[in-house]
Amino acid sequence: MGRIALLWIASLATLLLWGQSQAHETQPGLLELNQLSPERYEVLWRAPIYYGKPHPASVALPENWRPLGEPTVRQLPDSALHRSVVEVAGGSIDSSVIRFPGLEGTITDVFVRVSRLDGSEVSQVVRPFQPFAELRGERPWYVSSGEYLLLGFNHILMGIDHLLFVLGLLIIVQGRIMLIKTITAFTVAHSITLALATLGYASIPGPPLNAAIALSILFLGPEIVRVWRGQTSFTIRHPWVVAFAFGLLHGFGFASGLSTVGMPKAEIPLALLAFNIGVELGQLAFVFLMLLLVRAFRVLELHWPRWAELLPGYAVGSLGAFWTIQRTVMMF
Amino acid sequence: MKLRLFPFVAGLLLLAPPASAHLVTSGLGPFYDGALHLLLSPADLLGLLAVTLLAGLRGPQAGRWTVLILPGAWFVAGLIGLHAGIGFDLPWVSVLLLLVLGVMVAADAKLPAGAVAALAGLLGALQGLANGSALAELGAGPVAMLGIAGSAFVLALLVCAAVVSLRPAWTRIAVRAVGSWVAAVGLLMFGWLSQTA
Numbered sequence: 001m002g003r004i005a006l007l008w009i010a011s012l013a014t015l016l017l018w019g020q021s022q023a024h025e026t027q028p029g030l031l032e033l034n035q036l037s038p039e040r041y042e043v044l045w046r047a048p049i050y051y052g053k054p055h056p057a058s059v060a061l062p063e064n065w066r067p068l069g070e071p072t073v074r075q076l077p078d079s080a081l082h083r084s085v086v087e088v089a090g091g092s093i094d095s096s097v098i099r100f101p102g103l104e105g106t107i108t109d110v111f112v113r114v115s116r117l118d119g120s121e122v123s124q125v126v127r128p129f130q131p132f133a134e135l136r137g138e139r140p141w142y143v144s145s146g147e148y149l150l151l152g153f154n155h156i157l158m159g160i161d162h163l164l165f166v167l168g169l170l171i172i173v174q175g176r177i178m179l180i181k182t183i184t185a186f187t188v189a190h191s192i193t194l195a196l197a198t199l200g201y202a203s204i205p206g207p208p209l210n211a212a213i214a215l216s217i218l219f220l221g222p223e224i225v226r227v228w229r230g231q232t233s234f235t236i237r238h239p240w241v242v243a244f245a246f247g248l249l250h251g252f253g254f255a256s257g258l259s260t261v262g263m264p265k266a267e268i269p270l271a272l273l274a275f276n277i278g279v280e281l282g283q284l285a286f287v288f289l290m291l292l293l294v295r296a297f298r299v300l301e302l303h304w305p306r307w308a309e310l311l312p313g314y315a316v317g318s319l320g321a322f323w324t325i326q327r328t329v330m331m332f
Numbered sequence: 333m334k335l336r337l338f339p340f341v342a343g344l345l346l347l348a349p350p351a352s353a354h355l356v357t358s359g360l361g362p363f364y365d366g367a368l369h370l371l372l373s374p375a376d377l378l379g380l381l382a383v384t385l386l387a388g389l390r391g392p393q394a395g396r397w398t399v400l401i402l403p404g405a406w407f408v409a410g411l412i413g414l415h416a417g418i419g420f421d422l423p424w425v426s427v428l429l430l431l432v433l434g435v436m437v438a439a440d441a442k443l444p445a446g447a448v449a450a451l452a453g454l455l456g457a458l459q460g461l462a463n464g465s466a467l468a469e470l471g472a473g474p475v476a477m478l479g480i481a482g483s484a485f486v487l488a489l490l491v492c493a494a495v496v497s498l499r500p501a502w503t504r505i506a507v508r509a510v511g512s513w514v515a516a517v518g519l520l521m522f523g524w525l526s527q528t529a
Binding site for chain 1: 489490496497
């Protein structure tokens with residue numbers, strides 16, 4: 001019964017997600033303010049490509065920041081880079097408020113980084129529900145940590161493909177010990193690659209990475225069907241191995257949500273740790289909710305016809321196939 | 333806070349003026365905005381709680397039907413409200429239904445599963461229409477409505493299953509006590525509406 005419940009949850013999730021063909025486009029934006037002279041700042045606004053279109057959010061600088069010269073725009077493969085230089089009367093930008101009109105209607109977070117001539121660097125995260133940044137000096141470590149933790153938590157909840165993969169694993173896994181082993185393997189694996197990618201030791205370009213992540217979901221579809229036919233396979237016997245292998249890929253995907261470009265070096269370990277904890281908490285919350293729902297299905301004795309039991313496996317596989325083909329085509 | 337103050341405080345929360353109704357911005361897109369909207373709307377939550385408690389008390393069959401019919405009616409009515417785009421608010425009916433449901437839970441009314449499901453459908457339809465028309469005014473789309481219905485499904489499933497699985501007699505009494513609080517809140521709202529009408 002538990003597996004039927006999970007299958008139906010997977011099926012419903014798949015149907016809900018079918019329309020979101022461009023799943024998991026949550027690359028953050030980046031606003032850098034680099035002090036050039038006591039009163040001059042370089043403003044770099046990197047707006048990610050949003051579902052294949054220019055990002056709807058813009059940057060509204062404080063009125064007393066006087067633009068010098070014409071701003072420039074450079075198109076990068078994954079974003080548009082806007083550059084301008086401004087003069088700030090008095091030189092102090094503390095307490096200034098930078099707004100991001102249009103951000104509130106999106107799912108994009110924005111990193112704001114300030115580098116001053118004295119070598120000090122500060123960063124903060126702006127979220128869509130509070131689309132502005134009030135510039136301040138140094139902030140306590142726990143404030144930054146909280147921001148990165150929330151960022152990680154939100155990132156996995158928005159990462160439909162990651163969640164679908166975890167759901168697929170939950171359907172395949174048999175027994176509590178195996179469940180713990182599998183989820184732990186996935187966690188360890190994605191933590192490794194998240195750290196490697198964030199620290200700059202390894203990277204995979206976005207398009208093939210997204211295609212490979214979609215492939216991991218496609219991979220689980222036939223395995224789910226095998227489970228229901230009573231057959232076995234290496235994946236069914238050792239789901240933790242598959243979780244670990246694909247977890248390495250998913251870790252690179254998580255890293256796309258944490259931009260460390262221009263981040264003060266001293267802050268990177270803290271940001272990485274807090275972001276990863278956020279991802280784990282989000283993942284655990286999802287797994288816990290799924291287990292609760294499974295129990296609820298069992299208690300209410302919700303039964304489904306035999307033919308319907310196979311549907312979710314095919315649905316997960318089809319969605320994985322759709323994403324794989326779509327993302328592969330997008331590479332060329 | 334003493335438990336006897338619960339209906340009063342809950343009533344105050346529920347009597348927030350309609351202008352305070354808005355779609356919560358979760359920052360995670362319209363689906364999550366919708367899901368969060370239900371979780372942060374005390375009046376909607378209380379109605380859902382009452383009908384799912386009643387269904388849970390009546391056993392697995394009533395629970396099953398409620399879990400399927402409540403969010404289904406909520407979603408379909410929500411889409412109707414969304415497309416009709418007219419302000420829809422029937423506070424008297426909603427409050428009366430809340431009061432009736434609370435009394436039924438408190439009395440552990442021996443309703444057949446079909447009647448419980450019908451009440452769940454009625455509640456879902458009323459809430460859905462109200463949500464849908466409110467979302468239309470905000471310019472939100474069906475995805476937000478899907479989030480609300482999805483959230484209603486998950487909550488209904490969890491509450492129904494939790495009540496059905498209760499075994500000791502005192503736990504059922506505790507559920508009935510919660511029903512009496514819901515009834516008290518409904519009565520308070522009824523009185524308030526009478527005063528302000």
